[in-house]
Amino acid sequence: MTDSTHRPDHGSNEPQVRFENVQKTYDGEVLVVKDLNLAIEKGEFLTLLGPSGSGKTTTLMMLAGFESTTHGDIVLNGRSLRLVPPHKRDIGMVFQNYALFPHMTVYENLEFPLQCHKVEKSSREKKIADALAMVELTGFERRRPAQLSGGQQQRVALARALVFEPQIVLMDEPLGALDKKLREQMQIEMKHIHQNVGLTFVYVTHDQSEALTMSDRIAVFDDGVIQQLDAPEELYERPKNAFVAQFIGENNRLKGRITELTEGLCLVELPSGHTIRALPVNVTEVGQETTLSLRPEVVVVGATENDGCDDVFTAVVQEQIYMGDHTRVRMEVFGHDDFVVKVPRGAGLGGLEPGQEIGIGWRSGDCRALDAA
């Protein structure tokens, strides 16, 4: 689960942070985090992604030191953090509500961590100017947080967490309060800032597109357990279980039973009687229940046997939803009427009518046989 294909850190074997068998409970009855083992590499952008209540924020808070671990240990640079209070961990943090100090100007907000870390007065000014330049807020030194827009406050919070050059910067859904357009812009900027400063970023979000955009690696949390930890493209293209497939991106789910299983290929029989060729991911034996996962965009609409598709079926168009750059088409196939495909604009398929029959197909490698859940 913790193996990684992407290691931004070059050479060193010891990860910067290690969660060792960490468990956390608030009430002594329910485990919010179950036996967490996680290694964070120096300089990477790691995102903890999951639905609310999945334990991702708790994990972050344990690393920051605001929550204790019920069991297990967190190790930073080979040193246990068990007895280290938050202010001595050298970990910067950006909070969901920014938590800027309203009685201080932007300059004073940034000066505060420098004061706390006993940075000499003479070098403070330059560090603050650099940090503000990085978030493109030069000239805002004398403003107070209340005089800034949400996006600007967010940038100040980021600058404040970076200005004292901590070892790690934690972010707890920092873009949650911004509107969509600004959020997308900030995602790109944050990625650039991360590349420029070279610090370790640990980012918590429930927004999968945000995670895909920015991260080097993503840890998908559900039910207190990391379901998969991988680079974004791995995660999206090769989800290891039904939860990940369904949580990240859109997904057509088809339940069925394995009838044949070989290395790299299995046959799945659907309740409707159709048999589909699929890539076995976490199925182990013939007769097992499975969930097939098909991304809407891998489905070729209007497919014939000669299109390079391994499987071709006939579907009935139910409904079209125009989305601008593409059209979503809902179809009935295999006895389900919620099979969704995406047709890009310019694919020459503008004239689909409800009730029309059309061939759909895909490569068997794009159809993944996952656990039954």
Added chain:
Amino acid sequence: MVATTGSHDVMRTADGVPLRIKLRRAERMRKVWAIALVAPLFVFLVVGFILPIISLLSLSVEDPDLTSGFPRTAELFQEWDGEGFPPPEAMTTFAEELSIADRGQFGRAAKRLNYDISGFKSMVKKTARKSEELALLPPDQIHDGFIKIDKDWSDPAYWYAIKNASDYYTDYYLLWSLDLQRDKEREIVSVSPDRAIYVDVLLRTIEISFAVTLLCFLLGLPIAYLLATLPTRISNLLLILVLLPFWTSLLVRTTSWLVLLQNEGLINDMALWMGLWNEPQELIRNRFGVYVAMVHILLPFMVLPMYSVMKTINPWHMRAAASLGAPGWKAFLKVYFPQCMPGVAAGTLLVFILSLGYYITPALVGGPGDQMTSYWIVQNMGRTANWGLGAALSVVLLLLTIVMFFIYNRFVGVDRLKVN
């Protein structure tokens, strides 16, 4: 620029009425309602509060005792330059008016003259008994006539005292309330030390108010912090503990302290039994008792504003400060406490101003050396019926309050009172 309205500049509604007028009409009903709702309280305030205060305060600059009962005497003494003795005409008029004054007029004037020189009252009484014959004396013998009744009339100071009381508008009482008076040259000088008490009282009032405010702040800050940060279930209980005494009558609480702190009281008995001290300690009728009772009574006024402000402070700020490297004490001092300032400002101002005017509590649990300005206002208004001095002391207390308010505004800023 305005294409739709064509020839005229004023914006109009569809039926041609200017927009501004239409708006005013539409809002008029609402305005009338607002005024009607406020009116009863406004009238009550003016009649029951503002007018009485103004009329009472105006007493401090009025000196009606002589001018109302002896109007012509007052007029003539005003014209006299105060050198030597007044002209015989003024003396004759004084004698005439003495003979016709009724008891009330006479009593008030005699009491007023006695403020300046004690013993003057009986002297005037003695003179009044023979005033009818006195008034008939020719001008060249009138002064001798006065001296024949009482030889003190040969002292110009007595005649000057009459002149001193014959101005209707006077700074006499205001000066008195600051232990000052005017001498014969109309210069402001201090009164003799045996009469000077009010400056001391005023300083004591400020000192007690400062001490009470400081104590309330030191005791109230942790309570307010706990109220704002503990889980709701516990903090509600705590809040009731703060509010319960707040809702109890001030008199009840003060007298309870009387019971607790007296020599045979609960606290002395307990301490003796536990062996903390060997004989009953004076816990009451001194400054200690005043502080205990006043702090207890005023504490909620400090706690509640601080609590209401602390409640609005984002609890994440403390965590943010910690993540930026600040240890707990530093996070509290630099991040949390500055944000409490509106509450601290409101609380201290409230407690200080309430303390300045405290009367019942010091009167009941304090000794003679712990009485504050308001005690002397009551004394003068009530027992000695010296309304002018009572009103003057009130003016001084009011001015002190206003001055304190401005000093406070200067250093703390009243705009901090606004809870964001």
